[in-house]
Every structure is written in structure tokens, then in C-alpha cells.
Amino acid sequence: MGVDFHRDELLREQLVTKYLYRRLSPDLVEELEGHYLECNECFEEMRATELLIRGLGEPILQRSRVNDVTVLRFMESSQLLAASLELTELTKAIRLEKDTKVLIDMSNVSRIDSTGLGVLMNCYCHAVKNSGALKLLHPDVSVKRVLNVTRIDSLLQTFEDESAAIQSFDGLQSSS
Amino acid sequence: MQFSDEDIEKLRPRVRFKVCYEVGFLCPDVDDIVQETLTRFFVASKDDKVRNTAAPGAFLNGICRNVISEYRRRTFRDEPMPEVIPEPPRKGLQEADLFEIRDAIANGMEQLSARDRRILRAYYLEEKSKEEILKVTGMTDENFRVVLCRAKERFRNIYLEQTKHRRV
Numbered sequence: 001m002g003v004d005f006h007r008d009e010l011l012r013e014q015l016v017t018k019y020l021y022r023r024l025s026p027d028l029v030e031e032l033e034g035h036y037l038e039c040n041e042c043f044e045e046m047r048a049t050e051l052l053i054r055g056l057g058e059p060i061l062q063r064s065r066v067n068d069v070t071v072l073r074f075m076e077s078s079q080l081l082a083a084s085l086e087l088t089e090l091t092k093a094i095r096l097e098k099d100t101k102v103l104i105d106m107s108n109v110s111r112i113d114s115t116g117l118g119v120l121m122n123c124y125c126h127a128v129k130n131s132g133a134l135k136l137l138h139p140d141v142s143v144k145r146v147l148n149v150t151r152i153d154s155l156l157q158t159f160e161d162e163s164a165a166i167q168s169f170d171g172l173q174s175s176s
Numbered sequence: 177m178q179f180s181d182e183d184i185e186k187l188r189p190r191v192r193f194k195v196c197y198e199v200g201f202l203c204p205d206v207d208d209i210v211q212e213t214l215t216r217f218f219v220a221s222k223d224d225k226v227r228n229t230a231a232p233g234a235f236l237n238g239i240c241r242n243v244i245s246e247y248r249r250r251t252f253r254d255e256p257m258p259e260v261i262p263e264p265p266r267k268g269l270q271e272a273d274l275f276e277i278r279d280a281i282a283n284g285m286e287q288l289s290a291r292d293r294r295i296l297r298a299y300y301l302e303e304k305s306k307e308e309i310l311k312v313t314g315m316t317d318e319n320f321r322v323v324l325c326r327a328k329e330r331f332r333n334i335y336l337e338q339t340k341h342r343r344v
Contacts, residue, residue, distance in 0.1 A: 010306060013324065017300060030237065033194055037240075038233030043190050048332035053300050055281040055331070056293070 003028070005035055005042055016046050020053060061089045069169045070099040071137075071162075074108040080116030087119050094123040100132025101169045105162075107138035112146055124156060133157075133172055137165050179221050184214055191240055198244050209247055213240045280334045287330055292323050299324070 005012045018024040019032055036043040062073045072093055078086045086109075094102055102123070112120075120134070127134040136158045139147065147153040159165035188210060195209045216239050217232075226232050288296065295313060298304045306320060315323075 010321065010324070013328075017303075021303075030234075034231070034234035034237040036233070037187065037190050037194065037236050038231060040186070040190075043193070044332055044335060045328065047193070047335040048328050049300075051277075051281055051284070051334055052296065052327055052331040055285045056297050057301055 002031055003035075005032070005039070012042065012045065013049065016042075016049050017053070020046070020050055061086075061093050063093060066103075066162075066166050067169075069101045069103055069166050071103045071105060071166075073105040078109050080109055080112040080119065087116060091119055091123065094126060094134070100127045100130040101172055102127055102132070102134045103137055103159075103162075103165050103169075104134070105137045106140065106143055109143055110140055112143050117146065117150060117152060120156065121152065131172065133169060135159060135165055135168065137162055179218065184218055187214065187217075187236065191236070194237070194240055195244065199247070205247065209240075209243055213243045216243065277338060280338065281331075284330045284334050288327060292327060295320070295323050296327055 003015070005015070015024060015028065015032060019029060024032065032042075036046055062075050064071045064073070072090070074086060080087055080090070090104070093099075104120075120136075124134040134156065136147075136156055138160060139158050144153070144158070147156065147158065157168065159168070191213050192206065192210045195206050195213070196203070199206065199209065213236070217236050220226060220235070220239070221232070226235050228235070285293070291313075295309060295315075298309050298312075299306070306317070309315070310317065310320060
């Protein structure tokens, strides 16, 4: 007697989650696969669960602490453009966490626009107002060009070497 | 029992998902495996070889498994062919797709309240049981189902939106 995948939504959700984590027993895998291949509803549920798990598990910004400097890294290829999630996360990370010595690793940032620059400047002002600083690490060539054209690079220091960047914060009073 | 072209096309994303699940989403031969599976299934259905016509999924799953096994055996056996220069991957498009789907996921996540997010994290990522979550949060079974349904509804819509103009 097979499993009735429509009897209880929670049971189905459990099976689907285990399937996606590859922890379902082989006989149940076969049954579930045979079922979703012919049942659109269950297939859609599976794809929705997959996206939900991805959304829940995906930290876009990794935060680490070196001495008293907060280093923020974009975990995947990112773009600092208007309405992009990365900007929201960056603003949250800097403004809500009240970090004032911040180094942003830009190596995964491939593009930046005026909104992105605005957010960076906003975060910079926030850090400076609190006796801190915001600096950039490994900006991409295209990002560097934008920073240069807008003369923002005269305010925001950029570094190619992480330890040199960390050292450059020495002497600043830590507020966190 | 015979399946129309439309029926076969409806099966394609599901078979594709199953193939990707088995051979990995980055395998360059996913589409070939899917096509071979669907062709065999189509021929079998034309020859009335599908015994349980009310539930052909198991039969299709069996065909798909065979095609994947053959593919694996062939890949293991074949020598690489250095004279064939593979086409460079279409990085730009893949990145665009990635950004699009990530933004859609992010929008879906933003619509969840902090409490819902905590509950869903506990359920899906920490794999806590429903009972444990109810105990910690003081929610009722009904509330828990509502949180889950609401979140799933949002992400189902994201998936449907993505499939409107692209195969995923």
C-alpha cells in the first residue's frame, strides 16, 4: 500500500524536506518520485519548498570580526543596485548592528550603481559620525572605476590586502 | 494509452528536476537525459507498454532511472575527446538568472515576519519536529499550519512566476 501524499500536508512536507536533503529511504524516494512525476500539485509543492529552504539558508552577507573590525563579505556574486537585496542587507548590517569600524570585502561585487554608492556613503557617514570608519577591500575593476569617476575613492579608502586594511583601523576608537 | 505532445511537455520540467537531483544541476548532459527519457516514454506509451495508465509516474521514473544508469556507465567508460572544444558557458545569462531568482527569493523572505522566519528556520533548517516547535513557541497546531501554508504559497508563486518564461 503506497503513501497518500495528499492526506496530510504536513506529512508530505516532511517527506519532501527529507527528499531534498537526501535523507529519505530508497523505497520512499521511488514512491515520491513516481508520484511527483505525474502530480503537478506535489511537484509545485516540492519546488516551493526547495526555494523556501534556499531562501532561509542563504546568508548573503557573512559577518566576521577581526580584532575590533567588522568584516562583511558577500558570499556570492552580488550587485549593489537599486532594489537589490544586497543593499538592504548591507544597510541592515551596518546601521542596525551599530558597527563603526567596518571593512567591506567587495571581491564578489560585480556592479554598483548610484543607489549602491548612496548606500555606501550613507554607511560611511554613519560610521564616521560614530568615530569609526568604513573601508573597502578588493573592489572589482568596474567598481573601482565608478568609485574613481565619482571621486568617492577620495573618501572611501580601498585596499587590496586584508591585513593592511585591518591595520589601518588602528588608532580609531571602538564604539562597539 | 497515448500521450499528446502537450502531455509530454508538461512532464519535461518534472523529469528535468528528477534528473538534476540525480546527476547534479551543473551536469551538461541534463537536457539530453531528459529528452532520451521522454522519447522512450513516448514510444512505450505508443506501443501500449504502460501497464498502469492511471499512474504512469512509476513507469516514467523507471525509464528515467535506466537512462541515468546508462549515462553513468557510458560516462565512466568513454575516453575524453580532447579534439572537441566545448562551447563556453553562457555566464552572463546564468548570472542574470541567478540574480533574478535570488531577488525573487529575497522578496519572498522579506514578506515573512521575523517570527515566521524563526519558525520556518527551525522546521526546515534545524529540522525540529512540529511538536518541539509548538512547545517552544506556544503556538497551536492550526497556527503552525497557517504559517507553513502562507510561506509555501508565496514561494509557490515565485516558482510559478519563474517558470512562466523559463525552464527551471
